Amino acid sequence: MRREYTCIICPIGCDMTAEIEDNEMVSLVGNNCAKGRVYVQQELTNPIRTIATSVLVKGGELPLASVRLNKPVPKASLFKVMAEAKKVILLAPVRIGQVALQNVAGTGADLVVTKHVDAIH
Amino acid sequence: MRDNTYDILIIGGGVIGSSVARELSRYRLRIGVLEKELDVACGNSCRNTGMLHAGFTYKPGSLKAECAVEGNREFDQVAQELDIPFKRTGKVVVGFSDEDMQNILRFKRIGELNGVRGLEMIDKAKLNQIDNSAGGEFALYSRDSGILNPMLYNIALAENAHQNGVDFFFDSEVKAIKRQGEHFQVTAGDSVFSSRWIVNCAGMHCVTISEMLGLHGHQVKGFKGEYYVLDKKASQFMNIPVYPAPNAKGGFSTHATPTVDGNILVGPDSYITEDPDDFASTRDHMQGLVKDGSAIFKHMKAEYFIRNFAGTRWKRVDPETGDVLDFLIENRDDHPGVVNLIGIESPGLTCALPIARRVVAKIQEKEVLEVNNDFNPYRKGIVRFAEQSKERKKELIATDPDYGEIVCRCETVTRAEIVQAINNPLGAVTLTGIKNRTRACMGRCQGGYCETRITALIQEQCKVREHEVMYQHKGSGMFIGKVREVLDGE
Amino acid sequence: MENKDVIIIGGGPAGLAAAVQLYKLGITNILILEREKHLGGILRQCIHDGFGLQRFCESLSGPEYAQRFIDEVRELNIPYMTEVTVTEVTAGRKVTAISRRGVMEFQAKAVALTMGCRERTRGAISIPGTRPAGVYTAGVAQSYMNLANIMPGQEVVILGSGDIGLIMARRLTLEGAHVKAVFEVQPYPSGLPRNIEQCLNDYEIPLFLSHTVVDVKGHSRLEGVTVAQVDEQYRPIPGTEQEYNCDTLILSVGLIPENELSLGAGLTLDSRTKGAVVDEDYQTSCTGIFAAGNVLQVHDLVDFVSIEAERMALSIQECFLSSQFGNAEIEIVVDASISYSVPQKTTGKKDFTLSLRPKRPGRNCTVFVKQENVTIARKKFAKVLPAEMIQLAIPAERIDPEKKLEITLI
Known part of the structure; x- marks a missing residue:
């Protein structure tokens, strides 16, 4: 069976x-680099994605801190990740790289803060 | 408890209702205005060209003619009293053919009969001198025509009325009116009011109110017109309203008008509508405006389009013949205590104060009104940062640092102006109300930069939550809530 | 009046990259003026990842990408002011700015315009219908959700397949809104393929090409839209109308360089890019006024914005060193296969990178840069999309200063 893929690994977005x-992947054409092959392989066995969202910050100059997964998680668990992210409340100040939630929804990935939010003076 | 007993209740907070309120506040009366929307100037008072007409197309002897000429003559003083932007630009009505010449000359004669001053036939050379973008072989030049911001005029009248003691009730749609002896009992919104007099200034809804008051037999017919608003960049090409020659009935086809704020309006066209709340722009008419507008304004190009809107004019018509009739201001002996205004449409903006004085006169025919010696005709508008000299800008910021925070980039509107728009007497509670008072969101990015800031200011200054921020009408909530909320019990 | 070597207007990705590069090149009497409270520009609200793959070889979120440059600005002690709005730039490079502290005036040797872009609106594309609450451009909705913690709506239709619209389709879905469909008037998507994949396909959000919104309904809050298929001239095809009930319409219908200040300075703008006409030094028609980033041409990747701003910084330094501000006279023209090119003219004395955007999608195409019949540069592409900017190097030594450069994509 022939199947079309658009690689999401980089902005080139190879049509494969x-x-x-x-x-099982027998052959692959259209990928400009090796990442395309890995991507299709992963899509066949267990599609994985990263997402970004926001978590509440208490006492911050902004109401939210943006967060993202530090590694991809199975596509099927994205909404579980979201459900967990909704419960997180951080105390300002928060810094980029700070872990907002470890091993989110049992995926082994962490939610990591991607924006500095200073405390309100 | 609030005392809802009034001498006079005015139904409608448009430019007519607000003018009537302001003129009545010259007398010692308890006056209330009932407005169904969340602000004044929400109906056709904010949906028109903003022309101060000279009065040369209206039938001699008609109220339209009389009030337009009167309203035009006094407007410099009115604009000064109310501190609103107004320019006596003049206007040209251009023609190409012999037929155009006949129609134009006819209206020049009508104008002169109506008492319009400064009407002059000009040749092509003079026309080009006045505005070289105006096509045409000859033109009627009307020196006294002008342009104003209709929203600000309406708001200024209401604020002035309010500062002279008039109460305004918003979200107060009149649902029932009952005559009880010498009084009327009016159910509006969630409240019941009592009043000796009712003035019907309900605009497009005037017949509905008239029926409630028991004055039957009036009929109005809706004429809708659509507009394009063009970027200020387009105004470099036009400095005076240019109208094509009128048809034999005195109607003008699509034309282009510079606004007092520096945009260009193209429109309105004209077609029949049945629905008083029909303000939708339609594909066919938008295309028609582009086509007809290009004929009169050669810079009618997509790159200048920033917005569309539509307005309706509800003309009083003869129920038998369907003929369009004059404005009606009536106080019938069989319906004492009512001043009924029917079919107040264009040139209602120009005629607003003259109409209001005629309403006052109707009441004075029935009772002696005691002059309010405290009446102050002056109202101060929000000081517009963008229009000040550099020195004045520095002073403004020094006095109020909010003037140093530019919220709307396109129109250079500062935080101070937004805060004033919200906190002034009769302040705005909706995004549209703030736009109408400050011009924020009215530039080419249409709020792309400032809307988020203004809605945050509404929340902060009015102490409301996200879902309570309204766009314009009741129920026009802009948001459904927060993205993240502290859950109960945490 | 304060004198500065370079005033940088806008502290987004372009302004930050330009400032850091200028400073590293030894031009230190500079100042970044930013209207927001924080540096970073639009990246602050672009919380999704995918930024920095070219530059940092890792996938960062917008705020992280911005922070890398902000950190450099801080480490180098590059002067910047936030909550300052520039209200005027003159052709003589006098810059007036307003803040809560007052009115400031600067005289600059060079001005770097890095103001970014804004979104096209409903009015600009003349969508018919009523004017209820609930119609937002994608960037405004993104700002509400990611900065202000405000949820704009629940039942959503998106018009336009620009990247921000696609990103917002996913963002709204993840936050519990129901995105019913995305409609694109063109016969091809305007966003990047990977965003179609991971923002729409992953969430089973349908994308309808050659469709547009022909009516907007609702008096107070949006109640629904009517959508129709369009023909080759983008005219709605009668009989194809479909109703979608929704409380929110998100518009992702294009970005326009924000050139209000440029106009005030009297710069010549390009009617295609809507940005300034520049030479290979990124110098505009006004001597000493330069432009880079989305204010010059709308980019699809921030990495390219940074690179462009750094090239501009280098040019500014060269102009300072040589005390020569170029006077480009060689025209660069594109044919119907290409939407636009940047730069639009060149002195012919310097190698430079030419950016352009194809008008239509294509496969196995070659860009030719010719002077009459002489090809001076060419580059082959396996795939070209209007959503993706194309760049190629132009060697100065091959340019004949007497002839214009003609570009075609075959």
């Missing part, structure tokens, strides 16, 4: 065509 038999 994979020949698939029994959920």
